[in-house]
Amino acid sequence: MKGKVYLVGAGPGGEGFLTIHAREVIDAAEVIFYDQLPGEEILASLPEHAEKIDCGKYGSEHTLEQDVIEALMVRKAQEGKQVVRLKGGDPFLFGRGGEELEVLRNEGIDVELVPGISSALAVPGAVGIPLTHRRYASSVTIITGHEDPAKEESALDWSVLARHPGTIVILMGVKNLPLIADALIQKGKDPATPVAIIERGFRKDQRVTTGPLSRIGTITLERGVKPPAVIVIGWVVSLYQEGEGIIPL
Secondary structure, eight states: OOOEEEEEEOBTSSGGGSOHHHHHHHHHOSEEEEOSTTOHHHHHTSOTTSEEEEOOEETTEESSOHHHHHHHHHHHHHTTOEEEEEESBOTTTTSSHHHHHHHHHHTTOEEEEEOOOOHHHHHHHHTTOOSOBTTTBSOEEEEESOSOTTSSSOSSOHHHHHHOOSEEEEESOTTTHHHHHHHHHHTTOOTTOEEEEEESTTSTTOEEEEEETTTHHHHHHHHTOOSSEEEEESGGGGGOOTTOSOOOO
């Protein structure tokens, strides 16, 4: 039997956000590589018959390094196994799914993407923040917050981002948010631009922190904001009303 790898997006959390195809592929899997981001409910629903390999990344501590994960996926597929690489959100949006796709293709292994709902799109909506709005924003830019804006060479042009009139969504940016806010202001972004940080979106302990760009770094430290969190920068945040929005599933 020929092995195959499915790169599966689990969505922003909770079984209700799994697509039907994702559920089918997970239930039929012989090997599942997972991390903590899909959430406890989905992880608890993984089939008993499947071999489960934890490859979570907790801050700077990695259960398995990326090259080891990729090598194991290749080996399991070459053994003829049906393999699922389960990720939070969508595998191709800052999920390293593209890198894994390249490795698997180079080894001649069949690979299929099963898309998931990205937290970048869904989590702001969970608290009543639309990413676009006729009055406030006609475009959205999604960036990774891993990069330190102060480093000499960056894949991100902070001058362009500061001039961007639409909404900016940052994933994996809690640690660097004070630096990001300073960089945007230094490049000309209005310090009064509202910011929202949504921690643990769609979960029972979901929490929202808001403030102006000029103070959001300080507020983040005062509130003890921790990942996972989605950060929204832009005037659409002014539509947020505390206590409203979609109740977490």
